[in-house]
Amino acid sequence: MAGSEGKLVRSKSGLRIVALNEGMQSPLLLAEPPWVPDKECPQCLSCTVKFDFLHRRHHCRRCGRCFCGSCSNNNIVLHRMCFVDPVRHCKDCVPISMKENEFYEKQLKTLTNGCSFYVSTEEELLDNKTFPLFLCKLSQDHRFLYLDPQGPEGKDQMPVALFRVDSTAILGASTDSQGNRVATGMQFNYRDELGTQCVMRLMAPDSGAKRAGMAWVAAMQKAMKMIMDQREK
Template identity: 35%
Template sequence: MERNGKTLSKSTSGLRMIPTNELSSSPFALEEPAWIPDQQVTLCLGCQKNFDFFNRRHHCRRCGRCYCSNCCSHNLRLDRMYFIDPVKQCYECAVLSKAEEDFYSDGLTVLMNGRQFNIQDRSWDGEIPKPLGMYLCRLSPDHRMITFTPSKPLPRDALPPSLVQVTHVIDVVLKERTKEPLAGLNGLKIYYKDDVNVTVVHCIQLDPADERSQPWVRWAYKALQMTAESKNQEVHQ
């Protein structure tokens, strides 16, 4: 069964809706781990109790490691692996998945609604930053782009910031403002590869317009960290 670029897939871990093409995939996705074979594990990795007929092995769906039923008793959503239903996880993985539940339920809405930022082009180290003006920054509905909409009509010769493809981001830094009236508020400094020439690296800085920008900054930082984790997993497979 295929729907919206995804197809239903059943594995030993559970039912998943797997993307059938890159455009329908999430930049935050993680691959389903290979399970550690039962015969390779004699002790629960949590409590260190021996496995036997009564103390059975249970695999965490996020990390693939073996635990007893008590140490693998957390049933949580795992959207990053496209699971349809909550799945069994160990404590360490459950902590991560719980934080990501908040991202999927609240953070994505905040990011797609957007927030106003003063943007500077800082692509040339050592040179004076180039102010680009005030823009509404939003995450696109497919979660693959950060878009910029000017708050007022641009001068004819003005160049707006380019779209940021989240999978092209190579680093993101929180920047705390030190000058009043915005002292203590965080902005973002984003380094990303050019869409055409990937050897070229751009850098833009998003400075908060007011305190209402802080949830957007927090969730954007989380989103870009998750994207980096996803890319690192692809590299090491």
């Protein structure tokens, strides 16, 4: 488990690495789904073949539903559940995990490496002064957004806990030559440790670091979407 102490456990779905303390778990992770009971699955939910001695019942490790071997013969890495080895997926769940795996294997590193942004808080939004520059990066356990001052004008900032972020918004959005929507900034609406509503804005500098800032914002968009989608379930 990246950035935090973990232990190896065996569930009916396979070997997983889980946090020693549940409160220290990354908000990006998913809990194992309950398996649909065998008695409620007389046939494959995909091809409808009836289960018998020749057609055995299998459970998708991502959704927990029942399928025959042919309809669940894809073993895919499931980063969001911290399985040690690739696990069985149904056809519907394969593209979901594949898309998330691309984030884990490529864009998550962008977030933990960090990028430079001008940072403003709610009280400063109407000011015309130059905002201080910070290195913004995701913690190794993926739970906090750290802000390290990059100059004498920057004051130490408390980390923002991703599990306390209520919503985000894209700033400086535009369209590139291929019609893709890109952004150079991001707003976080979150609650601090006292429950006070706070606002923080990040804006990439208009320099050679702007492209890196766009990549960082795009990666953080995907991370927050994963977190928000899971909250709604």
